[in-house]
Amino acid sequence: xxxxxxxxxxxxxxxxxxxxxxLTVLGARLYQLQVVEGAEFxxxxxxxxxxxxxxxxxxGRILDRAGRLLVGNSPQFELVAVPAEMKNRKExxxxxxxxxxxxxxxxxxxxxxxxxLVPLVLRRGLRDADLTAATEVTEKFPGVAIRAGAxxxxxxxxxxxxxxxxxxxxxxxxxxxxxxxxxxxxxxxxVGLEKQYDEALRGHKGASQVHVDVLGRTVTSHELxxxxxxxxxYLNLDMDLQAVAETSLGETLAELWEKNGERSGGAxxxxxxxxxxxxxxxSLPQYDPRPFSRGIRTREYQALLDDRGFPLVNRxxxxxxxxxxxxxxITASAALEGGYCQPYSTFYCGGSFGEANxxxxxxxxxxxxEDSMAHxxxxxxxxxxxxxxxxxxxxxxxAFGLGRPTGIDLPGExxxxxxxxxxxxxxxxxxxxxxxxxxxxxxxGFLLVSPLQMAVVTAAVANGGSVVEPRLAxxxxxxxxxxxxxxxxxxxxxPVKPEFLAAVRRGMRGAVTHGTGVxxxxxxxxxxxxxxxxxxxxxxxxRHGRNxxxxxxxxxxxxxxxxxxxxxxxxxxxxxxxxxxIARKVYDHLYAPPKPPESAKDSIG
Amino acid sequence: xxxxxxxxxxxxxxxxxxxxLWICLYSATQxxxxxxxxxxxxxxxLGWVLMLLLSRMDYHLxxxxxxxxxxxxxxxxxxxxxxxxxxxxxxxxxxLGGLGTFQPSELAKLATIVILAGLFAEGFSxxxxxxxxxxxxxxxLLILVQPDLGTAxxxxxxxxxxxxxxxLNGTFLFAVIGLGISAFPFVLKEYQRDxxxxxxxxDMDSAGMGYQLVQSQTAIGxxxxxxxxxxxxxxxxxxxxxxxxxxxxxxxxxxELGFLGACGLLLLxxxxxxxxxxxxxxxxxxxxxxxxxxxxxxxxxxxxxxxSMTVGLAPVVGIPLPFGSYGGTAVLVNLAGMGxxxxxxxxxxxxxxxxxxxxxxxxxx
Numbered sequence: 030x031x032x033x034x035x036x037x038x039x040x041x042x043x044x045x046x047x048x049x050x051x052l053t054v055l056g057a058r059l060y061q062l063q064v065v066e067g068a069e070f071x072x073x074x075x076x077x078x079x080x081x082x083x084x085x086x087x088x089g090r091i092l093d094r095a096g097r098l099l100v101g102n103s104p105q106f107e108l109v110a111v112p113a114e115m116k117n118r119k120e121x122x123x124x125x126x127x128x129x130x131x132x133x134x135x136x137x138x139x140x141x142x143x144x145x146l147v148p149l150v151l152r153r154g155l156r157d158a159d160l161t162a163a164t165e166v167t168e169k170f171p172g173v174a175i176r177a178g179a180x181x182x183x184x185x186x187x188x189x190x191x192x193x194x195x196x197x198x199x200x201x202x203x204x205x206x207x208x209x210x211x212x213x214x215x216x217x218x219x220v221g222l223e224k225q226y227d228e229a230l231r232g233h234k235g236a237s238q239v240h241v242d243v244l245g246r247t248v249t250s251h252e253l254x255x256x257x258x259x260x261x262x263y264l265n266l267d268m269d270l271q272a273v274a275e276t277s278l279g280e281t282l283a284e285l286w287e288k289n290g291e292r293s294g295g296a297x298x299x300x301x302x303x304x305x306x307x308x309x310x311x312s313l314p315q316y317d318p319r320p321f322s323r324g325i326r327t328r329e330y331q332a333l334l335d336d337r338g339f340p341l342v343n344r345x346x347x348x349x350x351x352x353x354x355x356x357x358x359i360t361a362s363a364a365l366e367g368g369y370c371q372p373y374s375t376f377y378c379g380g381s382f383g384e385a386n387x388x389x390x391x392x393x394x395x396x397x398x399e400d401s402m403a404h405x406x407x408x409x410x411x412x413x414x415x416x417x418x419x420x421x422x423x424x425x426x427x428a429f430g431l432g433r434p435t436g437i438d439l440p441g442e443x444x445x446x447x448x449x450x451x452x453x454x455x456x457x458x459x460x461x462x463x464x465x466x467x468x469x470x471x472x473x474g475f476l477l478v479s480p481l482q483m484a485v486v487t488a489a490v491a492n493g494g495s496v497v498e499p500r501l502a503x504x505x506x507x508x509x510x511x512x513x514x515x516x517x518x519x520x521x522x523x524p525v526k527p528e529f530l531a532a533v534r535r536g537m538r539g540a541v542t543h544g545t546g547v548x549x550x551x552x553x554x555x556x557x558x559x560x561x562x563x564x565x566x567x568x569x570x571x572r573h574g575r576n577x578x579x580x581x582x583x584x585x586x587x588x589x590x591x592x593x594x595x596x597x598x599x600x601x602x603x604x605x606x607x608x609x610x611i612a613r614k615v616y617d618h619l620y621a622p623p624k625p626p627e628s629a630k631d632s633i634g
Numbered sequence: 635x636x637x638x639x640x641x642x643x644x645x646x647x648x649x650x651x652x653x654x655l656w657i658c659l660y661s662a663t664q665x666x667x668x669x670x671x672x673x674x675x676x677x678x679x680l681g682w683v684l685m686l687l688l689s690r691m692d693y694h695l696x697x698x699x700x701x702x703x704x705x706x707x708x709x710x711x712x713x714x715x716x717x718x719x720x721x722x723x724x725x726x727x728x729x730l731g732g733l734g735t736f737q738p739s740e741l742a743k744l745a746t747i748v749i750l751a752g753l754f755a756e757g758f759s760x761x762x763x764x765x766x767x768x769x770x771x772x773x774x775l776l777i778l779v780q781p782d783l784g785t786a787x788x789x790x791x792x793x794x795x796x797x798x799x800x801x802l803n804g805t806f807l808f809a810v811i812g813l814g815i816s817a818f819p820f821v822l823k824e825y826q827r828d829x830x831x832x833x834x835x836x837d838m839d840s841a842g843m844g845y846q847l848v849q850s851q852t853a854i855g856x857x858x859x860x861x862x863x864x865x866x867x868x869x870x871x872x873x874x875x876x877x878x879x880x881x882x883x884x885x886x887x888x889x890e891l892g893f894l895g896a897c898g899l900l901l902l903x904x905x906x907x908x909x910x911x912x913x914x915x916x917x918x919x920x921x922x923x924x925x926x927x928x929x930x931x932x933x934x935x936x937x938x939x940x941x942s943m944t945v946g947l948a949p950v951v952g953i954p955l956p957f958g959s960y961g962g963t964a965v966l967v968n969l970a971g972m973g974x975x976x977x978x979x980x981x982x983x984x985x986x987x988x989x990x991x992x993x994x995x996x997x998x999x
Binding site: 034036037038040041042044045048049051052054055056058059060062063064066067068069070071073074077078240241 | 795798799801849851852853854855856857858859868869872874888889892893896897900903904907908911912914915920923927930931934937938941942945946947
């Protein structure tokens, strides 16, 4: 070769040049990809690997009037699945079902209903014991992961109906709230204060730019915008008083259960008479909010639904009942203002009025106006109501706030039922009879009120006619210290002269000193009150037709500070015997002189 | 003063190429294959020793060794079909007990070069071409049924280039190549046809096969002029480019070292290729020339097809990047090829030195 075969050398040179040409073409292609289109590919690479993720904002805490923590946040681990990333779902689903203690079909249906690319939270608040098993599952099945998050932590077992709980946002909730920054997978207040003040408590989400690897694991992240923590909610609630109310109510309900062989529920409202600030608000039975915040299991929820005590029912503001004789506060006020009687009038009770019997069937004989309150003589009020007529009575009911929500800062409040002849015609296809008016004047019949509405009525009588708006929130304090106080509606005025309301108060004081409510007589403060016993016919939820009982009250008698309303359903007793002692325990707690130091440092929960 | 072992013109650029690629492999293996780069280093050292030993051997021995090597290759290729290990649906590996696995199709490339160089050592004739075609048809078909289209193409390419260099009529050669290409649609298996279609339109299957192509080009393109820095390519380091430690190693160069790094690599390949072609031109005889050319063609074809595939200029065929892609057999075979060229280079050294050092009667034409 060295001495030359020209043809062979030229062919080698061609091959060599061809090779170099091919390498040059590659270089040109690289120039096009990396230099000319480099920026575009760089953007595509980022799309491939960079996601903007919301940074969750810590939810605001809930505290009582003394600044004691009721609901806070705890770190927690949650099990999530991204349906689209799950490879061998047939094997993964039974493993997940075992871990969650659910049926494979349930897990599969959850996964198939979920958005394919969004992590679906299967279980919040994994316990340490579950965590090991969960880790094994996540290692075995791609698309299943454990994520750190925060869970609501309840520092108290009290007041669950008020505090409520948070849960994952539903598609329906999201539909109406998407424009306000809510997104799939967010927690949202479902019930109670968590729901009412959700937008203040939730704060504002931040955003961060996250580089992920091909498995979606975070490699690096940097914050684009910090999150703003939610505001802390301070309540008017006094947790010591709440504990007293719940304990005494609970004890009475336990006794009733044992005696009646049937579960009863009840409610206690303690409110400032002048302002409507709520000091305690008990509804029993109640539920444990913790399973809800970690994602309640179907089995657990079914158990709550099947519970004959109906623990999911809020008996303070969401349910309404006949007010019974406590309604005589309104009948009396209306009769005095309308001139149907005077504070010094006397009546005769022979035990019945037409076909309607008095509460004391033997009759009260000759009785004065104030004692008719104290002894709860029905015949007097039958007469007054009958004389005044339903329209006038309804007008006073409306003035005292019945037939409409009180406006408390809790979601789902009932308006009760303020019946009218037109209403009866529509609902019952029947006319309004005088007997209906007579029934209504002692709080029986169609009229329905919530315990909270009765507290507002009682406060109006006690404070001289102001119809206050009950208020749980005291203030919202943001993390930067800014304080927001809830707007307070100007209270309505009851069109009843102060001296007439004073006469009603005298009657109520009499009930506690020598009438039906003596069981509420506290050694520490002058209590005034009115008992109520509602006669029921047997029905689906009250098979034996047991009485509901009430005790509405205020104290001190001379210058009322507090209103206390106690309600017990299906109690098979009298308001004076069952409900009044609970009110007394509340007043004892409020007015008893300070105890010796060792027992004074009661803690909540 | 020249050393008996050290050939700076060949060894320095080669060492540069091998180290450059090993560093890229090291980077690529950080996501999920940590430790494999060490194994590769072992193979490189082994291959380097093999190269040095082969370059001390008289390359004319290959003429006599060609047919035994051919026999061993055929046996190994049959064995791989019978007892081979299947990876990604293709049977390409034979387990060698404690020694790991061995890829006979790599050996077949070397066998092809040696056989053709031996056959055409005395010049081109149609009879020799016929023998060569019959001989190469064996390994070619056995590789095609593995199936390993890439290696089959390598063998076809080696035959074409070496026959042309030996003196085959250019027009005839292009006619045969044209016929071969037009036969493609009839002999391709369905998955191979799919690969071609996906190559033409990657978006067609951007989540499946096209994903590989799209991710590969994105990674390379995103490297820009300067690259993202070694061990800092986000797509490389976090598994966004599948197979980037084997056939798609070039994406690491593209993403982490940028256009400048990629051009540097191309330049290294060009220098080594140039040295090989020059060795072919300066070889003492036709056999030496053909051996050097065969090794040069092997290097060029792998380099160009592999990089073309990663930048979207060629469909995905299983052709590794020479000296770079993870794989022991390929590294050993490539370095062995360099050793053969080394022996050709030793024989073609200026006579006065060669004569005093290592008289070689065959080099006196």
